[in-house]
Amino acid sequence: MFEVAEYIGIIAFAISGFFVAVRNKLDLLGILIATFLTALGGGIIRDIAVDRVPYTFSNDYPAIIVLSVLILLILFQFHKKQSIENKPLFIISDSIGLVSFSITGALIAIENHFNLTGVLAISFITAVGGGIVRDVIINEIPFIFKTGFYGTVSLLMGIAIYFLNTYNLISFLSLAIIFAVGVTIRVVAYYQKWKVPII
Numbered sequence: 001m002f003e004v005a006e007y008i009g010i011i012a013f014a015i016s017g018f019f020v021a022v023r024n025k026l027d028l029l030g031i032l033i034a035t036f037l038t039a040l041g042g043g044i045i046r047d048i049a050v051d052r053v054p055y056t057f058s059n060d061y062p063a064i065i066v067l068s069v070l071i072l073l074i075l076f077q078f079h080k081k082q083s084i085e086n087k088p089l090f091i092i093s094d095s096i097g098l099v100s101f102s103i104t105g106a107l108i109a110i111e112n113h114f115n116l117t118g119v120l121a122i123s124f125i126t127a128v129g130g131g132i133v134r135d136v137i138i139n140e141i142p143f144i145f146k147t148g149f150y151g152t153v154s155l156l157m158g159i160a161i162y163f164l165n166t167y168n169l170i171s172f173l174s175l176a177i178i179f180a181v182g183v184t185i186r187v188v189a190y191y192q193k194w195k196v197p198i199i
Contacts, residue, residue, distance in 0.1 A: 001172055002107050005179070006043065006055065009100030010062050014039040014069040016094035017134060018078070024138050032070065034134050039066045039097075041130025046105050046122055050112050091190055092183075098150065099182035101127040102157035103175060109158075110165045123158030124151060149189035152196060157182050 017038025021031040040056045040063075047054040056062045105126030109119040128144045128151055135142040144151050160178050164170045188194075 001170075001175055002104055005100045005103045005107070005175070007061065007065060009043075009097045009104060010039045010065050011069055012093040012095075012097030012100060013042075013130060014066045015073065016090055016097055017130075018070060018073050019090045020134065020143070021138075022078070024140070026138065030138075034138065035070050036063075036066055037134040037137065038130045039069075041133045042101050042126045042128065043104070043130070045129040046108060046126040049122060049125065050108055091187060095153075095183045095186035095190070098127050098153060098186060099157060099179055102154040102182065103161060103179060106158045106161035110161070110170075116159070116162050119162045120155055120158040123161070124154045127151075127154040127157075149186070149194040149196060153182055153186045153189070156185070 014035050017035040018031060020038070021034035024030075024034075026034060043062075044054040044056055102123045105123035106119050108126075109122035112118075114122065128142075132142045132144060157178060161170070161175075164174055164178070
């Protein structure tokens with residue numbers, strides 16, 4: 001279940017990272033770095049936080065997946081599209097990446113016997129860590145601080161998985177339902193412009 005969610009998240013965030021890099025008119029190296037950071041950064045931070053060898057450093061598939069996605073996007077000339085960041089492909093891929101990595105973060109935290117606070121922290125940093133690092137490097141305000149109800153979805157996923165585990169209800173089916181609900185909430189929140197209250 002972890003690997004399925006991890007690979008889905010990598011593919012989805014590689015796509016959204018590519019779009020953000022293109023929007024900022026980065027060169028090919030910049031696009032490569034931004035795509036890798038978005039797709040793999042959160043997972044690396046997660047694994048370091050729980051004192052384990054980063055999954056990306058012990059398996060070849062994550063890097064191969066990112067490179068494959070990058071090559072396909074370039075071949076199909078997505079870098080020449082206008083206003084790509086508002087296109088459904090970007091919104092959906094970013095939502096899928098957010099929810100997938102929230103799930104993998106929560107699962108790793110539970111595997112390490114973290115309490116609710118730990119589960120929420122690891123779920124959150126896995127989902128948004130790579131994007132924050134990417135945005136800081138390209139000198140942008142991190143996406144999570146500009147988009148309402150983005151990080152909130154990650155926290156909701158962490159809470160849901162924590163309580164599923166508490167009642168021994170974690171299974172492929174329950175995680176698939178959580179995944180579908182999470183992606184739906186994020187997409188609806190985007191198009192309905194839901195926002196966290198501003199003080």
